[in-house]
Amino acid sequence: MARLLVQLKLRLLTNALRSSTPAGTTFIISTFFALVVAVGGFYVLALFRGLSASVDLTTVIFTAFALGWLILPIFAFGLDGTLDPAALQLYPLRTRPLAAGLLAASATGAWPAANLLALLGVTVGLAAGGLGVLVALIAVPLQVLFCITLARLVTTSMARLLRSRRGKDLAIFLVIPIFALIELLGQVIPNAAAHGGITAASFAGVDAWMRWLPPGLAAHAIQDASHGHPGTAVARLALLAAVIIVLGWLWIRSLSRALVTADTSTGSSQLRGSALPLARYGLRGTVAARFWIYQRREPTSLVYWAMTAVIMAVVSASTILGPHKHPGVVIASAVVGAGFVGYFHANSVGLTGPPFIIEALALTSRRSLRAYFSGQNLALAVIAVPLLTAISFGLAAAIRHPMQAVPATAVALAGLGAALGLSNILTVTLAYPMTRRTGSPMRQAAPGYGSYTFGGMLANLVGVAVAVTPVILAAAFTSTAPAAVRTPALIICSASYGLALARAGVQIAAREAEGRLPELCQTAIHSTI
Amino acid sequence: MNQPTSRSAAMELQPTAIEEAEVGEPAIEVRGLRKSFGPKEAVAGIDLEIAAGSLAGLVGPNGAGKTTSLSMMTGLLRPDAGQVLISGLDVWADPVAVKAVIGVVPAEARLFERLSGEEMLEYAGRLRGLPVAEARSRAAQLLDVLDLAADAKRLVADYSTGMRKKAALGCALIHNPPVLFLDEPLEGVDPVSADVIRRLLTRLAGSGSTVLFSSHVMELVEQVCDHVSIIDKGKIVATGTTQQVRGGKTLQQAFIDLVGPRATDEEGLSWLGSSSS
Numbered sequence: 038m039a040r041l042l043v044q045l046k047l048r049l050l051t052n053a054l055r056s057s058t059p060a061g062t063t064f065i066i067s068t069f070f071a072l073v074v075a076v077g078g079f080y081v082l083a084l085f086r087g088l089s090a091s092v093d094l095t096t097v098i099f100t101a102f103a104l105g106w107l108i109l110p111i112f113a114f115g116l117d118g119t120l121d122p123a124a125l126q127l128y129p130l131r132t133r134p135l136a137a138g139l140l141a142a143s144a145t146g147a148w149p150a151a152n153l154l155a156l157l158g159v160t161v162g163l164a165a166g167g168l169g170v171l172v173a174l175i176a177v178p179l180q181v182l183f184c185i186t187l188a189r190l191v192t193t194s195m196a197r198l199l200r201s202r203r204g205k206d207l208a209i210f211l212v213i214p215i216f217a218l219i220e221l222l223g224q225v226i227p228n229a230a231a232h233g234g235i236t237a238a239s240f241a242g243v244d245a246w247m248r249w250l251p252p253g254l255a256a257h258a259i260q261d262a263s264h265g266h267p268g269t270a271v272a273r274l275a276l277l278a279a280v281i282i283v284l285g286w287l288w289i290r291s292l293s294r295a296l297v298t299a300d301t302s303t304g305s306s307q308l309r310g311s312a313l314p315l316a317r318y319g320l321r322g323t324v325a326a327r328f329w330i331y332q333r334r335e336p337t338s339l340v341y342w343a344m345t346a347v348i349m350a351v352v353s354a355s356t357i358l359g360p361h362k363h364p365g366v367v368i369a370s371a372v373v374g375a376g377f378v379g380y381f382h383a384n385s386v387g388l389t390g391p392p393f394i395i396e397a398l399a400l401t402s403r404r405s406l407r408a409y410f411s412g413q414n415l416a417l418a419v420i421a422v423p424l425l426t427a428i429s430f431g432l433a434a435a436i437r438h439p440m441q442a443v444p445a446t447a448v449a450l451a452g453l454g455a456a457l458g459l460s461n462i463l464t465v466t467l468a469y470p471m472t473r474r475t476g477s478p479m480r481q482a483a484p485g486y487g488s489y490t491f492g493g494m495l496a497n498l499v500g501v502a503v504a505v506t507p508v509i510l511a512a513a514f515t516s517t518a519p520a521a522v523r524t525p526a527l528i529i530c531s532a533s534y535g536l537a538l539a540r541a542g543v544q545i546a547a548r549e550a551e552g553r554l555p556e557l558c559q560t561a562i563h564s565t566i
Numbered sequence: 567m568n569q570p571t572s573r574s575a576a577m578e579l580q581p582t583a584i585e586e587a588e589v590g591e592p593a594i595e596v597r598g599l600r601k602s603f604g605p606k607e608a609v610a611g612i613d614l615e616i617a618a619g620s621l622a623g624l625v626g627p628n629g630a631g632k633t634t635s636l637s638m639m640t641g642l643l644r645p646d647a648g649q650v651l652i653s654g655l656d657v658w659a660d661p662v663a664v665k666a667v668i669g670v671v672p673a674e675a676r677l678f679e680r681l682s683g684e685e686m687l688e689y690a691g692r693l694r695g696l697p698v699a700e701a702r703s704r705a706a707q708l709l710d711v712l713d714l715a716a717d718a719k720r721l722v723a724d725y726s727t728g729m730r731k732k733a734a735l736g737c738a739l740i741h742n743p744p745v746l747f748l749d750e751p752l753e754g755v756d757p758v759s760a761d762v763i764r765r766l767l768t769r770l771a772g773s774g775s776t777v778l779f780s781s782h783v784m785e786l787v788e789q790v791c792d793h794v795s796i797i798d799k800g801k802i803v804a805t806g807t808t809q810q811v812r813g814g815k816t817l818q819q820a821f822i823d824l825v826g827p828r829a830t831d832e833e834g835l836s837w838l839g840s841s842s843s
Contacts, residue, residue: 202721202723202724307719307720308682308719308720308721309719312688312702313685313688313689313692316688316689316692316698316701317698320692320693320695323689323692323693324693326689327678327681327689330680330681330685331678331680334680334721335680390676391672391674391676392676392677392678392679394642394670394672394676395676395677395678395689395690395693395737396693397642398640398641398642398665398668398670399665399690399693399694399695400693401661401662401665401666402662554641554661555641555642555643555644556644558642558643559642559643562642562672562676566679
């Protein structure tokens with residue numbers, strides 16, 4: 038059974054490589070990144086040699102790998118055909134050989150191999166002496182086995198949920214911590230480290246509680262063996278092995294249940310309230326109501342707002358964490374935040390997908406199209422204005438320049454107007470279908486439309502930056518004016534300016550859309566929800 | 567063996583050879599409609615006339631051009647050539663007027679997944695300019711008739727295929743359109759939901775509205791339609807009253823004779839069956 042499932046996994050991998058579709062490209066990129074993680078992980082762990090906090094840092098990295106194994110299979114549930122027990126439900130298979138086979142299949146592939154190679158960096162960075170290296174050679178495979186068993190347990194027990202609509206929603210929300218982590222590792226920590234805000238010593242003592250988690254047991258067993266405490270090292274490894282056995286037992290039980298559990302219902306619940314809010318305010322109010330509901334109920338929309346907040350924080354992070362405070366970064370955050378609000382909604386036809394047909398069949402005139410776009414902007418502004426204002430105030434407080442929040446909010450208001458207007462125009466002139474790749478919870482531009490996404494982002498960021506220049510200049514020239522006069526004047530003028538820009542965008546978009554509705558319908562039809 | 571018969575039947579049932587039953591003024595008129603996607607000609611010049619008050623079926627094998635034709639008739643896809651008139655209004659010259667008089671149920675029930683069934687129908691009604699109270703009242707009545715009242719407050723995302731089809735039909739009917747287009751309305755629908763849809767369509771046509779739908783279910787078309795058109799390889803190969811197109815056979819047989827049976831080689835499956843080992 039193990040051999041058969043390993044062969045199945047290898048066949049799935051080689052088929053992905055042979056595929057002429059994006060799956061082939063994804064496979065090559067994934068394998069390349071696995072290689073980068075293997076080499077990079079080994080190198081980083083080896084660099085810890087001689088550092089006072091080497092065991093703390095190793096524990097953090099071991100725990101990070103375990104978290105990766107915990108989260109990523111949920112995120113990519115549909116990608117690995119061997120992850121879902123339902124695929125094997127109809128075959129006459131006994132649970133134990135099936136479990137051994139599934140475990141072997143999990144250990145097959147570029148990422149498990151990359152995990153093993155990366156963690157073997159401890160043989161250079163943490164292990165000392167023959168006994169230390171020997172324990173490291175046992176601890177690392179045990180840590181990888183722990184990660185695989187943990188991932189199997191989680192995906193098997195959550196399989197029913199992950200196949201359902203709610204599970205797919207949950208997977209989309211996991212984009213937020215992953216995105217935040219990427220920004221943290223790629224932007225914030227390198228910047229903070231460059232300015233001396235974070236050093237290796239900052240990690241000393243972080244494993245006070247992590248050492249008792251399974252990854253900590255593996256790292257500390259190597260440390261104990263290297264420091265001449267073989268008995269403690271063996272005890273820690275035995276404890277880790279016991280944890281793996283318990284997880285394996287729980288997984289086999291879960292697998293037995295999953296193989297005989299029907300999965301036809303998504304277990305939906307009834308919604309409260311009956312009225313479509315704002316519907317009494319004409320077509321504009323009706324469309325605003327639909328977009329407003331989607332901003333609350335559609336996970337992708339919530340992810341876009343969370344990503345906007347993260348991006349704004351990242352832009353200001355170097356100043357917040359670094360020794361030098363640059364008040365201007367709060368304004369830069371506002372510009373980038375507004376630009377990304379526009380970018381995330383710049384393809385609303387593709388994002389709406391096939392249901393846009395229902396709207397298109399009712400949009401009969403330029404006037405109704407104006408109402409459509411302004412209703413959409415209204416719903417987005419109800420969220421974007423307080424969000425960007427609150428973040429601007431928060432960032433200004435974090436850099437200890439609270440008054441900087443006033444020009445930042447003014448810039449955000451003007452920038453949002455420009456961004457929404459631009460997103461309306463781009464929705465019509467640069468519409469492209471959105472598709473969902475197998476296993477990916479987030480939708481992306483359909484193959485061949487990648488440049489449209491990039492063009493939309495560039496147009497929004499540059500457009501917003503240009504549009505807010507008069508506001509930034511006005512804020513600079515009035516910086517010495519009394520706050521009681523400057524604050525309301527700046528906010529009211531910027532809001533009015535933003536409103537005018539949004540209105541102009543709506544007018545242009547409605548005029549352009551009037552002659553392009555059939556083409557927009559085709560873009561919508563070729564999108565997936 | 568059936569091949570010569572099907573070819574001769576096709577010759578006999580050319581659209582021009584069939585005498586159209588003049589029931590009333592045409593509600594749908596299609597003239598020389600064409601559409602190509604690259605080198606492939608999806609619709610190769612179709613002509614069609616559906617009288618007002620008809621319940622008409624458009625049948626054809628997969629890839630025959632049914633969805634493409636319906637998309638062009640409803641203003642969702644720009645044709646390369648040809649003209650479509652709905653109640654005398656040109657779809658491509660006066661889309662504003664045409665949209666007001668048609669309802670469309672696309673092949674895949676394309677609904678807003680994150681709205682409840684009730685919100686979905688109310689939204690469709692408000693988009694069509696109905697007053698709030700009227701939109702809510704009609705939405706409630708349609709949900710009741712379509713047997714969706716108990717699920718009115720559930721998200722459309724959690725609806726089954728049949729429920730989605732019924733909700734999509736509700737959205738298309740809420741403004742009481744004189745002409746209704748449906749693309750495969752019974753695809754993947756259970757018999758109970760299919761019966762609800764069938765009864766609603768019959769009632770609608772009985773009240774004077776015109777219904778044109780595409781379907782693979784020959785029994786349904788034969789039972790409910792007074793007009794049938796068969797499309798194959800982008801061309802209408804037969805059109806007329808159901809009786810005329812059937813030509814004394816079942817519609818299923820007439821359809822197979824016209825579009826040609828698919829050659830099969832079942833000898834390779836000699837192992838199949840409980841008597842084989």
